[in-house]
Amino acid sequence: MIFPEDFVWGAATASYQIEGAVKEDGRGQSIWDTFSHTPGKVVDGDTGDVACDHYHRYKDDIGLMRELRLGAYRFSIAWPRIQPDGAGPVNPRGLAFYDKLVDELLAAEISPYATLYHWDLPQALEDRGGWTNRDTAYRFADYAAAVHDRLGDRVHTWATLNEPWVSAYLGYGNGVHAPGRRDPAEAMRSAHHLLLGHGLAARRLRPGTVMLVVNSAPVLTPAQVGDPSAVPSEADAAAVHRIHALLTRQFLDPAVHGTYPAEVLEAAARNGGTEHIRDGDLALINAPIDLIGINYYNPCVVESGPGLPADAAWPGSEDVRFAAADAPTTAMGWPIVPDGLSRLLIRLSHDYPEVGLMVTENGAAFDDVVENGRVHDADRLAYLDGHLREVWRAVQAGADLRGYLVWSLLDNFEWAEGYRRRFGIVHVDYPTQTRVLKDSALWYRDVIARNGL
């Protein structure tokens, strides 16, 4: 299985998950600093205070990337390093870190892919309402422009947001992520303002390549997981349609087509109203983009039935039951369904033929053991192999798929799960910060060298 000649192979990380140095060089506080230091929010009371100490070890980490022959490295820029209070003058020491990071990547012949927002909102903006406040969208666009002014001569691929669904619904809906608010109306307002920020920022990132990164999944009934030809009942088909609208189309339709699905408008009307969606907003959100970034881990399995408990707060999903898949699971409890990725990519390539696709995250958490300086992570290697075969199938089916970025380069701070869940192809021993290339990393290196499986 050989991929197209210009297919991009890389890995992805995010600032709060790997950098550490949370009080260094003028960095301001983020909502994840606040949240992780709030007792009970993160497993084992873990925080990103040190993480992988990437802020100080980035040169060595780029050396590992070079050893793996990565063509691209997707990282995120910590807004609180650039504007400690989320607005106003740029912090030169904060921007200098990314300047050095980008230069080191280029020296290693690795293309830098910068994500501008991977969840670490400056706390000062949250204190003024965060993403429920429309003004935050404008602050985000100013921040994006400031970063692009400095790095745009060397960074040519930009992601505005990472997974706005997660930012909105886990951050403001059910509160399992920062800032930990629990209000369905706030979640819907935040989703809109995140999209508004995306659109405003996208215009200020040219002439770069611009993408929106979404967590997406094929929405399937339990029967469809193993049998794509399974015909759902009318009620189950309605549940599938609704959740696809709320999970994926809520973000891609506005960004690519300048429209909201009716299901989203209906959910908003029932949860706080639609006043936050102002005339002209959708035109602002619908800024031209070049790529959709797809973060895929597992399908979303649903059927008609009683919705999530009230505190789960996913407005619009009231008549949908979230079901288990008949499949093995990762350490996160997520079902392993590789062909879900090809089914998703082919669907999105049909729904949004105007833009290219890139797998911006795919990977798995399994419990790793270091034995004699090696990590034999056969489960993770099998997961990646299976999913890459589906990526290849999607390319053969005609999907305009530009590349694949594994999540993640390093074991890292896994949000509310803390450090107990390891997604890296490189093992990190946190007390010593020792890195060990796992078997999956060595395998991935060979895949890259062959440009295929």
Ligand SMILES: N#[N+]C[C@@H]1[C@@H](O)[C@H](O)[C@@H](O)[C@@H]2O[C@H]12
């Ligand atoms: N959980 N999990 C793994 C991974 C997370 O570590 C990333 O930061 C997110 O972009 C996305 O949720 C996926």
